[in-house]
Amino acid sequence: MNVKLSDLNHLNKGTLMEQLQIEYLEAEPGYVKARMPVNDRTRQPMGILHGGASVALAETVAGLGSTLLVDMKTYDVKGAQLSANHVGSIKEGYVFAHARILHQGKNTHLWDVEIKDENDRMISICRLTNFITAK
Secondary structure, eight states, rough: OOOOOOHHHHHTSSSHHHTTTTTEEETTTTTTEEEESSSSTTTTTTBBBBBHHHHHHHHHHHHHHHHHSOTTTEEEEOOOOOOEEEEOOOEEEEEEEEEEEEEEEEEEEEEEEEEETTTEEEEEEEEEEEEEEEE
């Protein structure tokens, strides 16, 4: 894989990822790391990170991870199922998503995504399945 992070981040222009200010920090086969600020765009009314923003971050990194593992001229990647447990909260700073592939099958990819704060404290744990379908 020979993809520049700047090129991957450029893909976010005009998308939900741009609105949430998600930035890819690392990308290699089977692993993606990104960060997202906890700010007025990602907080819920009680002043803490919105669970939906965490889920959007998880789906973003797992989706990119699967995209990097397949030939995108031949296959599409589509999110099929996501579960999330929010185990911590955060009011400001950044959260970091660490996506690791658990299963890379012909038709499905299963990802584990840990979302942590800047002090490595767990915020959310997500499990995501992507369908890999022929174009």
